Amino acid sequence: MEQENQGPAFADFRAPLYEVKANLFKGLAHPVRIRVLELLSAAPEVSVSDLLSATGLEASHLSQHLSVLRRYRLVTSDRRGLQQFYTLADPLVAELLAVARGLLENVLHATKEDLETATVPRPSSTTRDTL
Amino acid sequence: MEQENQGPAFADFRAPLYEVKANLFKGLAHPVRIRVLELLSAAPEVSVSDLLSATGLEASHLSQHLSVLRRYRLVTSDRRGLQQFYTLADPLVAELLAVARGLLENVLHATKEDLETATVPRPSSTTRDTL
DNA sequence: TGATTGTTTGATGATTCTATCATTTAAGAA
């Protein structure tokens, strides 16, 4: 009784791959977690304190999402003194986010054109904002 | 009242990008939808009938997930006669799945080693199964 | 030791998602 694994997470071998994969995406399916992973993508490691000030979240709220990310093995953590540092578990996590962004740009762009139905010649650069 | 958009989906411009991105992953976060997208990744287009027989799902169940995929703009559909054909909305969807698989292989492999704690020299090739 | 800062855990109600049933729309054939 000393495993920190509680939920189904996805370290469940023997499960069909598409289920494991769906689980991976489930782990990514929250704005707070995306934000954290983006921050971790930009630096080799980030402390919880820094994540807190960068996101403005309540500590317990952030911690809960960090725990989810840990459970899904998307990040690893390491305590040094009073602070806890988090790192991406694999560089492919960052790549996944990058591909997602590319896809989003394509889809949003297509949708935008769709909405405007070939009316405006140029919609004032793209909708690149925050992050 | 003739828009087919009902849920929050993600064509919501003006939302911060990390939220839109989380939404994208939410759209992917179900085994049935992953399976469908994998099938669509392997062929230029697939009919609902073929998806039904390939997955063994109940028609309305599949249809509901197809509707989610449509709402999230991950697929497009096209009716020809009696049958409805589905296509990936963007090749990056397939790439996203490919990166996810790579990540999964890394993480699962690492986890496995972790579980075996450096005991067995070679765990009989990788856990590549179904799909 | 006790106080302090940093981080995690547990419990709760509210919200969202899933699977299944029954119903409905659409296209084509008889």
Next chain:
DNA sequence: TTCTTAAATGATAGAATCATCAAACAATCA
């Protein structure tokens, strides 16, 4: 028209997830 097949929709109960709060734990310093 009426029948059959293809697919989508609507409603619903049960499961999962989220945000919030209070409490616990860990490491350092006085």
